[in-house]
Amino acid sequence: MNCPRCNSSMETVRIGQEQIDRCTKCGGLWFDEFELDELRAQKDSERIDTGEPNAKSDLNAKLKCPKCNVPMLRMVDIEHPHIWYETCDVCGGSFLDAGEFKEMKHHNLVEKIKDLMVELKGGRSPAAKKLSPAVLRKILL
Numbered sequence: 001m002n003c004p005r006c007n008s009s010m011e012t013v014r015i016g017q018e019q020i021d022r023c024t025k026c027g028g029l030w031f032d033e034f035e036l037d038e039l040r041a042q043k044d045s046e047r048i049d050t051g052e053p054n055a056k057s058d059l060n061a062k063l064k065c066p067k068c069n070v071p072m073l074r075m076v077d078i079e080h081p082h083i084w085y086e087t088c089d090v091c092g093g094s095f096l097d098a099g100e101f102k103e104m105k106h107h108n109l110v111e112k113i114k115d116l117m118v119e120l121k122g123g124r125s126p127a128a129k130k131l132s133p134a135v136l137r138k139i140l141l
Contacts, residue, residue: 027051
């Protein structure tokens with residue numbers, strides 16, 4: 001299987017009972033259906049995400065599923081709205097760029113600030129012009 005981001009070969013990586021595919025060049029991760037949720041819940045699974053985030057990758061590129069060869073849908077992680085990833089609506093697989101799985105697993109102060117910035121820039125509620133009580137609670141918790 002080839003990486004949907006850079007078209008390089010992907011290697012199989014085992015963690016616990018799960019097997020995922022990791023790009024040998026860019027470090028992107030391919031999760032078959034349900035694997036993403038299962039590994040998010042598994043302790044220390046973030047160690048599979050060994051790649052460094054690449055700010056130079058074309059995040060507007062339309063990626064095709066490496067299994068079905070159909071265009072994938074861009075998704076936003078509900079807990080981390082600054083993380084965008086791709087999902088195939090045919091096979092249910094998901095592709096995360098290098099570093100995104102680690103970010104999904106950890107929600108620290110830096111992550112909260114990134115999420116706040118997305119919200120302030122109108123990422124979720126374009127009508128919001130000031131900090132709502134919900135946003136303030138999010139920052140302080």
